[in-house]
Amino acid sequence: MAHGFTPSLIRALPGTASGYEESLQTFACSYIRNLYSQRANGQFLTLAGLLFPGNTCDALQNLGDVWKVRFPDDRLFRLTYPVTRYSNDDAATKFLAEELKLLSQAVASTFNRPFLTESYNRAVELVKDFRESAQFLYSARVVNPKMIPYAEVVRIVRTFLTAPTISSASAVKEAADTVRTTAENVGLVDTIEDVRQAILSGDYSGVKLPQEQESPRVAIAGGMVEPQAIASLVEDMPDIPSEVIVLDLLSFGFKTVFTKSPLKSDDPYLSMAESILTAPGEPTHEGLSYRIDAMKGLLSNLSIQGLIVCEQSFCDPDQFEAPSIERAATDLGIKTVRVPLDPELSDRGRIETRIQTFLETLE
Amino acid sequence: MTQERASEEKPYRRLETQALLQQIAFRHGLEAMEASENGNLAWVTSGFPVEIPIAMNLGVVYPEQAGAIIGAQKIGPEVSGIAEDLGYSQELCSYARVSIGSTEKPDEVPIGSLPTPQILLACNNICGTVLKWYDAISEMTGAPVYLLDTPPIAGEQLPHNRAYVRRGVERLIEFIGSTFNRTLDDDRMNEVADLSSQATRLWIQALEACKTKPSPLNCADRFLTMAPVVSSRGTEHCVEFYESFVEEVENRVKNGIGAIKDEKVRLLWDNIPPWHTLRFFNILASRGVVFPADTYTHAWTGNMVGVDRSSLLDQVVETYSKVYLNMGLEAKVDKMVQLIKDYDLDGFVMFSVRSCKRYSLGQLVSKEIVTERTGVPGVIIEGDMVDSRVYNQAQIETRVDALLEMLM
Numbered sequence: 001m002a003h004g005f006t007p008s009l010i011r012a013l014p015g016t017a018s019g020y021e022e023s024l025q026t027f028a029c030s031y032i033r034n035l036y037s038q039r040a041n042g043q044f045l046t047l048a049g050l051l052f053p054g055n056t057c058d059a060l061q062n063l064g065d066v067w068k069v070r071f072p073d074d075r076l077f078r079l080t081y082p083v084t085r086y087s088n089d090d091a092a093t094k095f096l097a098e099e100l101k102l103l104s105q106a107v108a109s110t111f112n113r114p115f116l117t118e119s120y121n122r123a124v125e126l127v128k129d130f131r132e133s134a135q136f137l138y139s140a141r142v143v144n145p146k147m148i149p150y151a152e153v154v155r156i157v158r159t160f161l162t163a164p165t166i167s168s169a170s171a172v173k174e175a176a177d178t179v180r181t182t183a184e185n186v187g188l189v190d191t192i193e194d195v196r197q198a199i200l201s202g203d204y205s206g207v208k209l210p211q212e213q214e215s216p217r218v219a220i221a222g223g224m225v226e227p228q229a230i231a232s233l234v235e236d237m238p239d240i241p242s243e244v245i246v247l248d249l250l251s252f253g254f255k256t257v258f259t260k261s262p263l264k265s266d267d268p269y270l271s272m273a274e275s276i277l278t279a280p281g282e283p284t285h286e287g288l289s290y291r292i293d294a295m296k297g298l299l300s301n302l303s304i305q306g307l308i309v310c311e312q313s314f315c316d317p318d319q320f321e322a323p324s325i326e327r328a329a330t331d332l333g334i335k336t337v338r339v340p341l342d343p344e345l346s347d348r349g350r351i352e353t354r355i356q357t358f359l360e361t362l363e
Numbered sequence: 364m365t366q367e368r369a370s371e372e373k374p375y376r377r378l379e380t381q382a383l384l385q386q387i388a389f390r391h392g393l394e395a396m397e398a399s400e401n402g403n404l405a406w407v408t409s410g411f412p413v414e415i416p417i418a419m420n421l422g423v424v425y426p427e428q429a430g431a432i433i434g435a436q437k438i439g440p441e442v443s444g445i446a447e448d449l450g451y452s453q454e455l456c457s458y459a460r461v462s463i464g465s466t467e468k469p470d471e472v473p474i475g476s477l478p479t480p481q482i483l484l485a486c487n488n489i490c491g492t493v494l495k496w497y498d499a500i501s502e503m504t505g506a507p508v509y510l511l512d513t514p515p516i517a518g519e520q521l522p523h524n525r526a527y528v529r530r531g532v533e534r535l536i537e538f539i540g541s542t543f544n545r546t547l548d549d550d551r552m553n554e555v556a557d558l559s560s561q562a563t564r565l566w567i568q569a570l571e572a573c574k575t576k577p578s579p580l581n582c583a584d585r586f587l588t589m590a591p592v593v594s595s596r597g598t599e600h601c602v603e604f605y606e607s608f609v610e611e612v613e614n615r616v617k618n619g620i621g622a623i624k625d626e627k628v629r630l631l632w633d634n635i636p637p638w639h640t641l642r643f644f645n646i647l648a649s650r651g652v653v654f655p656a657d658t659y660t661h662a663w664t665g666n667m668v669g670v671d672r673s674s675l676l677d678q679v680v681e682t683y684s685k686v687y688l689n690m691g692l693e694a695k696v697d698k699m700v701q702l703i704k705d706y707d708l709d710g711f712v713m714f715s716v717r718s719c720k721r722y723s724l725g726q727l728v729s730k731e732i733v734t735e736r737t738g739v740p741g742v743i744i745e746g747d748m749v750d751s752r753v754y755n756q757a758q759i760e761t762r763v764d765a766l767l768e769m770l771m
Contacts, residue, residue, distance in 0.1 A: 023728055024724060025715055025723065025724065025726070025727065027718075027723075054514065054515055055512075055515055056491075058490050058491050058492065058721035059724060061491070062692070062725045065691050065693070065725055065728075066692065066728050070728065081514075082514065083514075084510065084512045091530040091531070094526075095524070099523070286494060288499075289501075289502075313454070316456070316491070319451070319452040320492075320495035320498070322452075323449055323499075324498075324502060327450075327502075338450070340452075
């Protein structure tokens with residue numbers, strides 16, 4: 001954004017026909033197969049360039065290499081992340097800051113668009129506004145899921161991640177303002193703010209949820225599964241109120257929303273690196289025990305009674321972490337269900353039945 | 364493809380030094396048990412700078428090697444099944460699955476389960492899976508994990524990447540030091556690095572001897588004899604083994620003795636082998652097909668040369684960052700092209716390992732590029748290194764037959 005571009009999160013697209021077979025085996029994760037097929041079938045919008053993450057998972061790492069060969073005219077960039085999160089020194093932050101700087105230089109020289117401090121500062125404001133509002137909405141739903149439908153929250157978050165503009169950020173802000181007004185009328189604003197701070201800090205001692213909660217209260221765990229896909233699955237279920245979904249812990253939902261915003265700084269690269277490394281951990285990083293402890297804190301303090309563990313098919317990070325998540329939830333007496341998914345929801349009927357049966361057992 | 368012949372007419376020659384391998388494996392097993400009992404055992408990934416834990420007097424074992432042993436015993440599906448019962452998907456790395464399975468129920472895996480670790484040392488230069496795998500083992504055993512993060516590089520290793528990995532190596536020394544209350548002795552580090560270099564140089568010597576015709580070694584020979592350079596580099600007995608091994612290999616070269624009896628076609632093997640079906644190579648040997656080179660055993664060719672601790676640690680950074688699996692598709696293609704040229708190979712077989720994404724995804728593209736750059740044909744066969752449930756012999760035979768028809 002500091003270079004004058006609009007970053008758009010590329011997602012798996014349900015209904016994408018095959019197209020990956022020329023370059024990827026069937027055991028490639030469903031997410032990268034879908035992305036490749038979209039490109040091969042000409043389903044992408046016109047993009048100035050594509051940024052691949054490096055050092056996150058083997059599938060995405062290899063996809064970047066394959067893409068470079070198959071679509072040589074695409075302008076590709078790579079941002080390599082450190083896996084280290086708990087080194088107790090600044091090595092990971094420095095590494096990521098330098099990666100961001102190199103990326104910025106590559107973007108500047110490819111497009112002849114320099115990094116503008118003014119644009120960076122505007123982007124910081126925009127992201128800050130979005131995150132604070134989205135955090136408020138997520139926290140409000142923890143306190144009372146009826147305040148705003150889950151599908152609505154993930155829809156406006158998705159819109160912002162697809163096109164982070166003043167307009168999409170305003171939609172999130174307006175939704176948060178509306179919910180805040182409602183919460184003020186029933187005296188819940190402080191409780192919501194307490195929840196927000198607790199999630200950010202990991203200290204739940206100040207959280208006191210209203211005593212009368214409708215049940216069941218369910219959370220969704222997983223990685224790059226699309227929050228909106230989950231929302232639409234639950235919405236389509238007869239006799240299941242959508243309020244059962246209290247919280248997701250997904251990459252394109254909770255984990256993005258609860259990352260601390262970067263600051264206006266003399267060293268924007270360092271500030272961005274510090275921000276990125278506050279993201280609630282992904283299973284592609286070190287620190288399984290930290291992540292599980294953080295999840296346990298959330299589940300036990302936010303009165304969660306059921307956990308739906310989503311895993312993308314052939315996704316190493318999701319599939320390795322799922323058993324640990326299940327065990328941790330079981331230790332807390334929280335019921336779980338594992339749901340293997342692909343972006344096409346190709347087995348939608350079975351998935352719906354599985355989730356519906358699970359929700360019915362919680363009632 | 365035909366069936367392997369009766370033993371008296373075997374089309375391949377057995378290495379005499381294979382007997383030494385059993386002794387080394389036995390010794391290694393005993394040392395690992397003793398280290399575990401003494402609270403000193405590290406599990407390490409195959410791409411880990413093992414010279415450091417060895418120099419800090421830890422015993423080391425390699426779960427990947429244990430996975431190969433489980434695969435070779437053809438009990439992969441059963442041991443994987445134990446992990447699958449714990450919730451680990453059948454789509455995950457089969458080395459990881461059998462490691463988790465044999466840790467959960469060691470009594471059911473008498474050969475291939477490893478003694479309890481006190482520390483888990485992973486380096487992600489070979490894949491990102493190792494961290495998640497070791498995290499799972501950590502949950503089961505309580506042993507702490509140390510990850511040496513070596514972010515992938517494309518071409519040159521940039522200064523910030525080198526500095527980050529270097530700090531990771533320094534933290535590794537601190538981590539082992541604080542966990543076991545010990546320090547790294549510079550003289551011991553030099554000694555271990557020197558032994559490691561000696562073993563690696565001998566290993567490279569044996570690999571390069573396969574450029575001669577007939578090739579003194581076939582794929583299966585190298586897959587078996589690579590064990591010490593993976594598991595024991597940095598020790599005296601490892602050097603001793605490779606001295607004997609190289610002597611035998613050079614003797615074969617001198618006397619024109621090939622690994623197989625009638626060498627007609629020379630192929631490159633790409634990827635981890637199907638440990639459960641190593642006879643694949645012997646069956647092809649009966650048709651005159653030898654594999655003088657492969658991408659897997661050529662991965663252990665980094666050399667540890669330095670004059671003091673600082674230069675040695677820099678060498679650790681360089682050697683373990685520049686594993687070709689950590690350098691992207693281009694580096695892998697370059698490696699294959701170079702091997703095909705240097706070893707004068709007629710074609711190549713790429714084993715697409717369903718549960719090894721880092722090594723296998725990209726093969727469809729690299730196959731085309733390698734053929735384009737070398738002019739030799741290749742074929743992709745699909746299966747798994749340990750899990751024989753996804754190894755379709757008939758389909759593999761059909762594909763390899765098609766390749767051989769072009770070459771013979």
